[in-house]
Amino acid sequence: NAGVTQTPKFQVLKTGQSMTLQCAQDMNHEYMSWYRQDPGMGLRLIHYSVGAGITDQGEVPNGYNVSRSTTEDFPLRLLSAAPSQTSVYFCASSLPGTDTQYFGPGTRLTVL
């Protein structure tokens, strides 16, 4: 098992550019989520999904889109990047009814 994988590991964008952060898990977990981590603020939930075809907003969803066409993949899209989206992004997955979230290694995004 590879667990939760994220690509790319690092990315630099210019303001206004778009990109997709990839997240995949091979543990057949139904629940997947995206967090951003900023200094002194811990992790904040952006979007989450309880299964294929179902997504919902978290604490800080503005500027981000998600979709969940398969159980394995949960991409995060930035349609028009802004400097305020400079952060480290983590994807996580878990089985419903369990409390253990497995996190990926993160994507460090810089928006100039």
Next chain:
Amino acid sequence: TQLLEQSPQFLSIQEGENLTVYCNSSSVFSSLQWYRQEPGEGPVLLVTVVTGGEVKKLKRLTFQFGDARKDSSLHITAAQTGDTGLYLCAGEKDQFYFGTGTSLTVIP
């Protein structure tokens, strides 16, 4: 506004010393988790506490959930250099809310 505040934000201690990290909120949570995160990696779950007043021990780490389920503490006995890392608490309500983090450095 952060739902969970951790203190201290930074902690630097000598190997062998004891320490306590606090996680406080005005909200009630159904459960509370503690994670450790190493540089360049994602957080890893250490423990989940569910019942008010619950105490769990993991080797030299002791976790306590407050009676009112609004706060928690992590106590490390005889810290080792391998304990160095970022410690995060996370409370569960409708979703998981993470604390602000405590960066621990254990000096040999």
